[in-house]
Every structure is written in C-alpha cells, then in structure tokens.
Amino acid sequence: MELLQVADAVAREKNIDKEHVLEAMEEAIKKAGRSKYGHEHDIRARIDRKTGEILLTRYMEVVEEVENEATQIDLAKAKRKNPAAKVGDFLVDPLPPIDFGRIAAQTAKQVIVQKVREAERERQFNEYKDRKGEIVNGLVKRVEYGNVTVDLGRAEAILRRDECLPREHFKTGDRVRALIMDVRSEPRGPQIFLSRTHGDFMKGLFRQEVPEIYDGIIEIMAVARDPGSRAKIAVISKDSGIDPVGACVGMRGSRVQAVVGELQGEKIDIIPWNRDPATFVVNALAPAEVAKVVLDEDANRIDVVVPDDQLSLAIGRRGQNVRLASMLTGWTIDIMTEAEERERRQADFATRSQLFMEALDVDDMIAHLLVNEGFTSVEEIAFVDLNELTAIEAFDEDVAAELQARAAAFLEEQNAKLEEKRKGMGVTDEVAAIDALTPAMLVKLGDKGVKTLDDLADLAGDELIEIVGKDAMTLDEANEIIMAARAHWFADGDEAGAGAQA
Template identity: 50%
Template structure:
C-alpha cells in the first residue's frame, strides 16, 4: 500500500463527492474482515491506516486479566506489564500482528471497497438527479423492447416504459427519440429504477409548457387535463390578464403550437377550452365542439344536466360517450346530456330563470 491509494482517495473526494474519511473507515473495516478470513483469525483486531504514508498495520486487541481463558482475546497482567508497566486489569493491550504478505491482500481489499463505494456514490448522484425530476418530461431514445417494457435511455440511466403506459396508436423502434413523463423514481439494491409514461395526463401538460411561453412564464395557467391517450384529450386554461386570450395562446399562430403537440402524440386530438369558476360556463365550454343551450346545476350532488340542440346530441356525447366522459373528468362534475326535445318533454327547458347564453365565438375558437 502506498501514496497512490491516498492520491486516488483525494481525487474521488474531489470528483465524486465521496468523503475521504468515510472511504478510509470503510477500507479499515473491510481489511479487518479480510484479515480474519485469509488468516483464519477470530481475535479482536484493529486496522490502522496511515494517511501520510498509505501503510496499513493490523493490531490484535487483548484485555488484561488475572487469569487467561482465551489467549486470542485476553492477556495476563504479568505479560502486559512486560510490555508496559502501567497496564492494569481491564485495560486493552494492542499488539501488532500484521502478516508479512498482507500488503497484497490489503491492496486488493481496498480496491474492492473503493470500487463499490464509487458505484454506490454514482447511483446516489443519479437517484438525486432523477428523483427531483418526477412529474417532469424528458426526451429519451428507445433502446430495446420485451413483453413487459420498452427500455428508454435517458442518458445516464435506462428508464422503463411499461406496456400499460404505452400509447395504443404508437409503435416503438430502437433509436426512436420520444418524449416521456417520469412517473416514479425508486431506489433499489441495483441502483435507481425510473418508470416513465406516454399516456399520463401530465405528459400533455408538460408538452404545453414547452410549446407555449405564456404557460411557462405563468401568464396562462392549465387548470385541468383529461386524457384518453392516443385518441382525444381536453385541457382547460385560464389567464388573470384580461388582455391575454388563453385558448388562442395555446393554439398558437395558425395552430402551430397545438399542432406540434398533436404531432408528438401521433395525431391525438386535443380540445382546448376556457376555464371558468362558474360551473355552468365551464361545463358548457368543456363539451365543445358541441353547442350547449342550457346547463342546470345540482350543487349538492355536484351534477349537471346539459341541454343541447337535437342535431348536436351525438356530437355532445361523442363516439362511445368519449366527449361527455372527458368533459366530466375535466370539470369534475357529473354531466347528464339531454336533447332539446327531450328536455322540453320533461319540462326542464326552457327555464324562465335561466340566463345562460351560448358564446358562439368561444366555441368556434376551440373547433
């Protein structure tokens, strides 16, 4: 053992952020085990690592007793006094027992400890980096696939994209670049494990943050997201600035901003609607592109009955109920859709007290 090890420990402390003292303590503990294993020793020993010269010595620790029962752990008072007259019963005597050929074993053990600690430190750095990126978006490169996962390289680590989080309208080939949403970062015995998604509503939200500067700087806020990945999504947006049109900002000039997101999601349709604190207005907006005649609100059950023109009924409900389902998720209100003629038969439309008006401009904005 020489100063090369000390230089290496100093470099690791500087470059990897691993405490030199922690490494030395780990090396000393590992060398104790190596000594006992290689020299068939069961005695109590201590390893001394000289931080100036890099030399390592092994000392047997024995308790001073009147009568010795185990010579590996005990030493008589008479024998101890021959070493130092000041020793008393109960003291601990240290006797050097460093084997002649122990240097090679110590060096090998030290190398193994350093390698392991470096690996653990690197894993810790990666975990710390990615645990802060949970619920964030990253661009990855598809590496390979199997029956359970698609393995996506995120640079320093490979993430797992489970089958359940894959878009039904997408195929993934090696070397494809895809944007993924980090759903979970776990610390395991083999290092950090990262799970990502292409179907999570958070992916849509992050994509809009990337494409729309007004969302990134906080001028426009995404209030809620409802998504059926690969098919259709709805987002509600709002701005406290009356001079800013939140829907228009998300659509972008000639629809460029929203189209970039649609392309990233392989053609997934996206409805952008204006959020409102008024459930009547919000639910009506959420059902776009359908026109709405009236919204009857039941505050206690957090439910609404929506009246639409007869010719708009199928559009309001959507294919397999998708439009109504997404609107309910987006608004967090139950939505029961009825045609105008059915509502008239039930006597719930028109209402004399209703002040609801259809904002044609608002609807066309989103179509």
C-alpha cells in the first residue's frame, strides 16, 4: 500500500495521471529484475492497483524451434509444464521479490524520475498546444542574456530578448504578461515561446480592456506596431449606434491608457476601418491631413498628396507614421507635397505631349488636347473607338481618322523595328508565335537570353513578370504563357508513347 500512496502523492505534486507514475515504477522494477536475473530474459513487473503488491514474472514464448533459450521454449518442454500449451502461448514463471540494493534502488529512482518527467512534459504540451494566441500571466524565474524564463504555474515559458519591448528589463520575481506565440514539442520537453511585441498581443490587451471587443460588437481589423514606440489599430463596429474609436479610447482615455501602460508608454492611434482603400489610407495617415490620393490597384500603390506644412507630420519621425500606415493598410504609400505633385504632373504632361507630337507628327495644341482628355499612349489613340476622338472639341471625324491612321502607322513602324531586333537577337519564331507576347516583350526576353521555347518554359511566372515589366501582365497571364511554351514537351511525350506502342 505504501507504493500506491507514493504514486498518489507524486501524481498530485506533478499534476499527472497516477497511472503514469505506476507505469514508471513498473518499468523501474522490471529493469532491476533484469539486472539481477539477466538482461537476456523477458522479465516483466506489475503492481497490483488495489493492494500495491509487486508481481515479478518471467515470460517464455512457446515455439516449434528454439532460437533464443532465454526467452523461448519448445512445445515438448512447454507441455510438461502446461499440457494445454500451444505454439504462440507464453509460459509465465513467478519470480521471488527483489531485495533492492543501493545501486538497484538508485537505478530504479532514475527510471521513475525520467518517466515522470516525460509524462509531465506530455501533459504540459497537451495543455498549451491549443492556447496559441492567448495572453498569460507569469512570474520571472530567471533572466539569462536578456532572455526571460517565465513560470506560468503549470509550465515554464521563454520570452526571448527580441520579443521584449525596447528598454524593457525584468528582474527575478517580476510579474509579466505576454502572448503565447508558439508551442513546440522538442526532445528536451515542450517549449512555450512568449511575445510582447506581436500585434496579437495588443489585440488581446484591447479585448481584455474593451467589453465591446470581447463581445464581438467591435472588431479589430488590423494592427501595425513599432514596438515600444508607436502603434496603429483599425477598428470597425457591427452596431451603428456604437462608435468603435470612442469605445476603445474609453472615458477620459481610461481604456487605451491601460493598454499604453502595459506596453511601456507605446503611443496608440485608433483608426476607423473603411472598406474603401483610399478612405482607409487617409484615416491611417492621421493626424496628418490629406489633400488628394491616387490609387494604382495593379501595383497596389497609392500616391498621397498633402499640404506642404503637413509633409513632416504625414511621414513622421524617421518615416514612422507612413510606415505604420502602409503596414496597417497593406498598400505601398508614396507621399508628396502639393508642389511636388504639381511639378510631377507638369513633367508628365510635357512628356506625353512630346510623345504625341513626335509619334503623330502634330503640333503642341493637338498634343495638349489629347493629354488633357486622358490619353497616355499611342496605342490608346490607335485602338480607341473613333467616337471618343470626335467627342474632343475641335476634332471632327476627318481629324480623328487621320490621328488614328498616324498612330497605327507609328505602331507598325515600331513593331517592324522591334521585330528586326528580335530576329537579330536570335529569339525564335516559335516564341514570337505566342500571341500574348508583344514585340517589345520579345526584345526584353532576348536581352535576358530567353530565346527558345525551352528557355521560356524553364522560367517561373514571377521571373517572366520581372523580365517584361510588372505592369505588362498578371501572374496568371505569365503562367499561361509559360504553359503554352511547355506544350511541345507534352506533345513530344505523346509522340514518343505512340511510337513505342507501334
């Protein structure tokens, strides 16, 4: 009964199943038995779960032909001991209880400690593996080279130096609150990794401080942090009667100040989330005022124009404000002043006007009219509906038709030059036959040494886009071109298979 009491006490202390402790004891007794009677024997130990009695036995397998005399017995001998024995059965011989010597007792203790530790590690891993993203409280157990070991009560966790806030120092015994970032099962036991810099840590703190977020009435859509310095969070309310920003700030800023205090004074901008990217970016750049935004959805970029006196505020110290706004919205943000935007617009106007003057052989007045109407390339003029050109003031049908004819002639001349250059580079006709590749793209491919179908087929979609230009095609279109280039591989395979069948 003492064994059962000890097992019960250890199980309670380590918070593991009592059965694990008894199995560890059985393993230790079995090991001691093999040390006494010989390791070659199949010796097993069992502790009676009701009485605590130790049952030590030796197992012998009944076989037709004995290969190992220590663990096997032939059928004839087995029948002398048990007439009902048959091949595959085991004969069980009871062994006298072991009188544990000092070495045997020490070995048994080591086995029990090891097994109990393994059971404890398994329990810890099972308990914490599904708690990723949860905020926990603990006590600092020790600090080594800036890495903090935190006692969570039922397990230990690691808060690495790079997951702590800048200028944050812990001493043994300090209370710490952090996010469970990852839980890994490793040979030395489960490793629980904490973080105080992760965006989800800030989300969790607001969830604890703002009841509306906890209840799901207000949702945090995005978080961007410069840990220890500044952060932006975007929130939206599912109830039109509740202001999401005001609820997160709280009465006299009490709710947000509780989060700021936990994050060592990190300044937090709370921003209303908006489905419209332009409005969202304008909100994200607060407190700076924005005069105008221009979206380029294909490049996922947005140009933001601000008054001259708002430029430094929009960019922020060391670019912090615009960087956080870009992280929060997922858009690349370029900021310029109204004067810079005006200069860029004028330069762009002059460049396009010059292009039209040279390509279409027209005077500056006609070129300016085309640019003012939003035409950006000769291709647009060549292929646009004639009615769009005649709709321009001072353009009649004859002028519009002449402009389109000149644009088509210019493009034809350009394509002829590019075609000649393509051939001179050695780009094959098979590559040129792929409809989606323009003459300009073929020349760019030739510059990069992509001259045959096999060269093109060996590219990845993003590599093709990098060669021809990001604005030239989408990733799906690039992959379609590459698959078209690979089509002859499959055709060759089919012909080879047909030849083998013949």
